[in-house]
Amino acid sequence: MIYIIPANKKTSVLQSVQNGLRILQLFTVEKPVWGITEIANALQMSKSTVSRLMADMLEEEFIQREGNRYSLGFSVLSISGVITSHLEIHRESKDILKKLVIDLGETAHIAILEGNEITYVHKIECKNPVPLLSSIGKRNPITCTSSGKVLLTFQKKNMIESIIKEGLPQMGPNCPLEAQQLTDQLSQIKKQGFSICIDEMHQNVVSIAAPVRDYTDKVVAAVSVVGTKDRIQDHKIISFTDRIIEAANEISNRLGYIPDRKRAAH
Incomplete structure (x- = not known):
């Protein structure tokens, strides 16, 4: 049996990926640490959406948390090292x-x-x-x-x-x-x-x-x-x-x- 992802579900997944990448692009040498509220304000996203995406990226080690602040994790650094x-x-x-x-x-x-x-x-x-x-x-x-x-x-x-x-x-x-x-x-x-x-x-x-x-x-x-x-x-x-x-x-x-x-x- 072939499972077809519904169009609305596919759109939601793609939007989540896009928003996750937008979050990662915020981290720079000048500003390597961000909070949930700062990210939400910078990208005009809801805090709940940012929190959910950050939790997913935290689990995959694309970011790391120190208290209520976040920085890039080892997964990103590994990719950066390969590049x-x-x-x-x-x-x-x-x-x-x-x-x-x-x-x-x-x-x-x-x-x-x-x-x-x-x-x-x-x-x-x-x-x-x-x-x-x-x-x-x-x-x-x-x-x-x-x-x-x-x-x-x-x-x-x-x-x-x-x-x-x-x-x-x-x-x-x-x-x-x-x-x-x-x-x-x-x-x-x-x-x-x-x-x-x-x-x-x-x-x-x-x-x-x-x-x-x-x-x-x-x-x-x-x-x-x-x-x-x-x-x-x-x-x-x-x-x-x-x-x-x-x-x-x-x-x-x-x-x-x-x-x-x-x-x-x-």
């Missing part, structure tokens, strides 16, 4: 990606993990880009792209198991279709520090990726270069891989990553 991190990755990688494209003559990307997929957050095209392979904001399966495999490799075991349990998508002719095959590939990627995919997402396409780490040593993104097999030929793959790893390491350094941190501490 800041992505903006920093975009900013620090721009010049490095440009140089990578000049050196290799192929399109370069920065990808991040979003749920069970990857999203391209930055892309520098070469002079003769291959159409329809990627675009900023585009989501791709995690198990048949070089960036996806790099990002998945460094996730917790339970997430990897969850991805496998959902089933592996059949894309290009060489994409892994069995759990053991993917597991073996991830193990190899972890040892060698890069991923090469040929004919996996699309036929006749080669993608090579390396991990980007932040100051906590966490893999937060992947640098990849994508092109066709006739342009990224077998004899070029080693030199391409070395250059991509170099670019990924340079971005990592700009994000505060210190190689061999434990050894450097002694």
